[in-house]
Amino acid sequence: xxxxxxxxxxxxxxxxxxxxxxxxxxxxxxxxxxxxxxxxxxxxxxxxxxxxxxxxxxxxxxxxxxxxxxxxxxxxxxxxxxxxxxxxxxxxxxxxxxxxxxxxxxxxxxxxxxxxxxxxxxxxxxxxxxxxxxxxxxxxxxxxxxxxxxxxxxxxxxxxxxxxxxxxxxxxxxxxxxxxxxxxxxxxxxxxxxxxxxxxxxxxxxxxxxxxxxxxxxxxxxxxxxxxxxxxxxxxxxxxxxxxxxxxxxxxxxxxxxxxxxxxxxxxxxxxxxxxxxxxxxxxxxxxxxxxxxxxxxxxxxxxxxxxxxxxxxxxxxxxxxxxxxxxxxxxxxxxxxxxxxxxxxxxxxxxxxxxxxxxxxxxxxxxxxxxxxxxxxxxxxxxxxxxxxx
Amino acid sequence: xxxxxxxxxxxxxxxxxxxxxxxxxxxxxxxxxxxxxxxxxxxxxxxxxxxxxxxxxxxxxxxxxxxxxxxxxxxxxxxxxxxxxxxxxxxxxxxxxxxxxxxxxxxxxxxxxxxxxxxxxxxxxxxxxxxxxxxxxxxxxxxxxxxxxxxxxxxxxxxxxxxxxxxxxxxxxxxxxxxxxxxxxxxxxxxxxxxxxxxxxxxxxxxxxxxxxxxxxxxxxxxxxxxxxxxxxxxxxxxxxxxxxxxxxxxxxxxxxxxxxxxxxxxxxxxxxxxxxxxxxxxxxxxxxxxxxxxxxxxxxxxxxxxxxxxxxxx
Numbered sequence: 215x216x217x218x219x220x221x222x223x224x225x226x227x228x229x230x231x232x233x234x235x236x237x238x239x240x241x242x243x244x245x246x247x248x249x250x251x252x253x254x255x256x257x258x259x260x261x262x263x264x265x266x267x268x269x270x271x272x273x274x275x276x277x278x279x280x281x282x283x284x285x286x287x288x289x290x291x292x293x294x295x296x297x298x299x300x301x302x303x304x305x306x307x308x309x310x311x312x313x314x315x316x317x318x319x320x321x322x323x324x325x326x327x328x329x330x331x332x333x334x335x336x337x338x339x340x341x342x343x344x345x346x347x348x349x350x351x352x353x354x355x356x357x358x359x360x361x362x363x364x365x366x367x368x369x370x371x372x373x374x375x376x377x378x379x380x381x382x383x384x385x386x387x388x389x390x391x392x393x394x395x396x397x398x399x400x401x402x403x404x405x406x407x408x409x410x411x412x413x414x415x416x417x418x419x420x421x422x423x424x425x426x427x428x429x430x431x432x433x434x435x436x437x438x439x440x441x442x443x444x445x446x447x448x449x450x451x452x453x454x455x456x457x458x459x460x461x462x463x464x465x466x467x468x469x470x471x472x473x474x475x476x477x478x479x480x481x482x483x484x485x486x487x488x489x490x491x492x493x494x495x496x497x498x499x500x501x502x503x504x505x506x507x508x509x510x511x512x513x514x515x516x517x518x519x520x521x522x523x524x525x526x527x528x529x530x531x532x533x534x535x536x537x538x539x540x541x542x543x544x545x546x547x548x549x550x551x552x553x554x555x556x557x558x559x560x561x562x563x564x565x566x567x568x569x570x571x572x573x574x575x576x577x578x579x580x581x582x583x584x585x586x587x588x589x590x591x592x593x594x595x596x597x598x599x600x601x602x603x604x605x
Numbered sequence: 606x607x608x609x610x611x612x613x614x615x616x617x618x619x620x621x622x623x624x625x626x627x628x629x630x631x632x633x634x635x636x637x638x639x640x641x642x643x644x645x646x647x648x649x650x651x652x653x654x655x656x657x658x659x660x661x662x663x664x665x666x667x668x669x670x671x672x673x674x675x676x677x678x679x680x681x682x683x684x685x686x687x688x689x690x691x692x693x694x695x696x697x698x699x700x701x702x703x704x705x706x707x708x709x710x711x712x713x714x715x716x717x718x719x720x721x722x723x724x725x726x727x728x729x730x731x732x733x734x735x736x737x738x739x740x741x742x743x744x745x746x747x748x749x750x751x752x753x754x755x756x757x758x759x760x761x762x763x764x765x766x767x768x769x770x771x772x773x774x775x776x777x778x779x780x781x782x783x784x785x786x787x788x789x790x791x792x793x794x795x796x797x798x799x800x801x802x803x804x805x806x807x808x809x810x811x812x813x814x815x816x817x818x819x820x821x822x823x824x825x826x827x828x829x830x831x832x833x834x835x836x837x838x839x840x841x842x843x844x845x846x847x848x849x850x851x852x853x854x855x856x857x858x859x860x861x862x863x864x865x866x867x868x869x870x871x872x873x874x875x876x877x878x879x880x881x882x883x884x885x886x887x888x889x890x891x892x893x894x895x896x897x898x899x900x901x902x903x904x905x906x907x908x909x910x911x912x913x914x915x916x917x918x919x920x
Contacts, residue, residue: 250916279709283716331696380892390899393643393696394842398892401835405885413881534704537697571711571827578647578705582683585698589691 246599253594261591265540268587269580276576285568294573297562298555302444309445310515312554314339316452317507318532319539319546320459321374325500327463327541329476330493334381334396335504336529337403338374342505343512344407345373347418347432347519350512354433362435367451367509374505375498377403382497386490400529407521418519429518438514446514453547455503460543472496504529531557534577538584553577614870616746618862619755620821624649624813624833625858626758628840630765630851631809637769637849638802639782641912642684643699645810646837647706652677652811653832654710654721657818657825664727666819670754670812673819677811678804680706685803689796692914703837711827722825730754730820754816758855761809765851778802782908785915795915810837842891846898848906861887 277287298308318335325332349369354362380399384390410416412427420430434440438447463469475482475492483489507528516523535553539545556577560570628645635642642648656673660666680702687698714721730752769775778798780788785795817832818825826832843861847853868883899905 279712283712333700384896384899388896388899389905390896391845394845394895395892397838397842398888398895401888402885402892405881405888408884409879409881413879530700530704533697533700537694537700569712569715571708571715574708575705575712576708578701578703578708581701581704582687582698585693585701586687586691588693589687593692 246597249596249598250593251596253592256591264587264590265584268583272576272580272583275579275583276572279575279579280568280572283568283572285566290563290566290568290572293563293566294556294559297559304558306444307558308551308555309449310554311558312551313446313448313452313514314507314511314528315531315535315554315557316449316456316547316550317510318504318529319535319550320452320456320532320543321500321503321507321529322532322536323539323541323543323546324459324463324472324503325496326536327476328472328492328496329479330385330496330500331393332378332381332396332497332500333393333533334378334399334529335500335507335532336525336527337396337400338377338501338504339508339511339529340400340403340407340524341377341501342370342374342508343519343524344403344410344418344508345505346370346509347429347512350432350436351417351430354436357435359435362433363438363447363513366432366436366513367506370505370509370512371502372505374508375502377505378497378501379494382494385497386493404521404525407519407524411519411521420518429516429520431518432512436513437517438510446510448510448514451506451510452550455506456543456547459503463543468495504532507532531577534581538581540584540588610870610873612746614866614873615859615863616750617866617869618859619747619751621866622858622862623755623758624816624821624836625840625843625861626762626855627754627813627816628810628837629843629847629854629858630758630762631806631813632840632844633847633849633851633854634765634769634778634802634809635806636844636911637778637782637908638799639785639908639910639913639915640685640688640799640803641695641699642681642688642702642803642806643696643841644681644684644702644706644837645806645840646831646833646835647703647710648677648681648807648810649814649817649833649837649840650706650710650831651680652814653818654713654814654825656811656815657724658713658717658721660727660729660819661721661724662727666728666730669727669819670815673815674808674811677814678808680709681803681807681810684807685800688914689799689803692916695912695914707831710831714825714827722827724825729823730816752820754812754820762851762855769851779908782910785910786917789915789917810840813840839891842895845907846891846894849908861891864890 273291277291280287280290297304299305318339321335321338322332346366346369350362350366353365357365377399381390381392381395384395385392410418411429415421418429420428441447463473471482471485471487471492474485475487475489479489482492508524511524511528512519531553535546535549538553539549556573560573563570563572628649632642632645652673655676656669659672660669663669683705684695684698684702687693687701688695717724732750733753733756734749767775769778777788777793780791781793781795781798789795813836814833817836822832839861843854843857847857864887867886868878868880871878871883872880
């Protein structure tokens with residue numbers, strides 16, 4: 215199966231102009247020409263199979279990578295599955311890694327659905343972590359647990375949303391490229407977070423610790439890891455938000471307008487949808503989701519503003535998840551879980567003498583492969599034999 | 606004395622800016638053809654690790670640079686096939702290239718015995734001109750204290766500027782990036798031209814990455830995250846900031862380098878400044894300039910068909 219895709223790729227790469235032209239010039243020889251044409255909206259089963267083949271293809275390529283590095287891919291994959299799901303502890307690690315990835319995946323999904331190419335989930339996540347930690351340190355000790363958790367989440371969501379306006383307002387008013395602004399804002403947010411812990415004796419820093427700079431630990435009332443044995447309470451929130459986003463996109467006017475703008479900006483303008491308000495509101499929702507991811511990560515994993523532990527590309531991985539999930543909020547849950555599994559097994563691979571980096575490589579191969587599969591869902595390649603009569 | 610510090614900081618900025626100049630100029634060529642390749646960070650990492658490996662094996666930094674450029678060009682082929690022939694969203698494949706490049710480079714770096722990471726490089730690029738040239742007042746250090754790659758990057762910028770605006774092929778390139786349907790009707794191979802310029806962009810990014818391992822850091826490492834540390838992303842941003850003009854990109858890269866090394870310079874001058882806040886400065890300024898430019902500029906200088914796949918059937 216993988217072989218078919220590969221050869222089609224190469225053929226379509228060559229086709230578009232050269233061959234058409236030779237056939238126009240009336241070649242005597244028998245020629246096979248390829249043309250790419252749009253497929254009528256394909257059935258669910260075809261889409262499912264195509265994407266499944268792409269996933270399988272990605273793991274075959276990953277296997278080849280392992281073979282090239284003198285490892286047995288079957289052993290490695292078996293170890294991966296057992297390290298991700300094989301024991302209660304393994305499953306707990308996987309589920310813990312899933313929570314922030316689902317949230318950033320949703321953040322990216324909302325923005326990309328409208329055709330806003332925000333790369334900013336990473337920075338919005340830092341903003342959420344900073345704002346959420348501040349609220350936890352300030353109000354956490356004096357509030358009962360459910361209220362404290364709620365306050366911290368609202369603070370994290372607000373911080374992420376506010377940070378997103380630094381990209382959305384210039385985009386809405388002046389058309390400033392959001393790829394650039396969100397990228398710069400990521401670096402700025404990271405710099406601020408580093409400054410708060412490493413560069414200054416800020417409110418977030420643990421002043422009693424005179425050794426290596428560390429963040430002040432949040433009070434127990436704001437922790438999310440204490441409620442369930444197998445997963446943190448943030449996962450419940452993430453699943454709930456995925457359902458809410460799926461509903462909002464499908465069943466509300468706001469979601470409908472967002473999808474219209476994503477398919478055709480011209481159609482949205484023609485329908486009288488205000489681009490300015492839409493851009494700002496979509497960015498705010500996306501930023502809030504990424505901000506919640508940051509807050510939840512502090513509340514269930516780091517328990518303090520720890521830049522080194524927080525800046526691990528969670529927002530960036532959200533882009534991968536959203537793209538592999540084909541911008542479907544419910545699929546984000548599935549893909550987020552699988553990516554969480556993939557990323558949590560990295561360290562255990564070194565026992566087999568395999569570089570843990572292979573999981574990032576496989577992640578990239580999966581993304582590229584699933585992205586490529588969309589070509590086969592939207593188009594088909596028609597092979598025609600031309601010039602046969604002339605010979 | 607202050608003068609000396611100023612000049613030294615400019616010299617440092619030129620060296621630090623060279624990977625950006627190489628990768629950015631390559632990206633200008635790619636984007637001029639209408640293809641947005643956000644994967645510069647990934648291509649640089651591939652160039653960095655393969656260049657380092659090749660230099661360790663051959664003891665020649667020139668071989669390393671060439672191997673780095675060639676492997677990154679091969680790597681950029683993934684983006685070319687997906688974005689040009691398979692019409693996949695270019696933002697998604699670009700990000701895919703970054704993730705793949707990060708994972709692959711780190712994976713390659715862990716291979717071998719000893720691992721590539723721990724190999725000592727076979728030799729790095731050294732300054733071209735004899736030391737006596739450096740002592741010329743003022744321009745001496747600025748013009749004559751560099752390694753060959755810096756001069757190559759200047760030549761590359763000049764060549765790219767000339768090629769894009771002064772040659773017929775360059776005109777074809779701009780036509781394909783601006784209005785592929787008309788270019789197609791005029792008999793140009795839209796896909797062919799786009800493929801070539803994606804590969805050139807990949808090679809340039811690979812050379813920029815190899816410069817990191819073969820000169821700037823003289824080593825390959827990735828324990829604290831990717832060693833490019835966002836340089837690939839900055840190159841993409843500088844392309845937009847420079848309005849898709851190679852010579853402006855050169856200036857932008859060096860200005861970025863000067864601002865980035867400001868904390869270091871100010872410390873040399875005896876000022877006590879919060880370095881963590883100064884680290885934000887280049888990004889903050891870039892952000893403000895981008896917003897300011899888009900607020901005042903009437904029309905964008907971007908290639909009109911940038912990031913839009915072209916196919917004949919959908920006329």
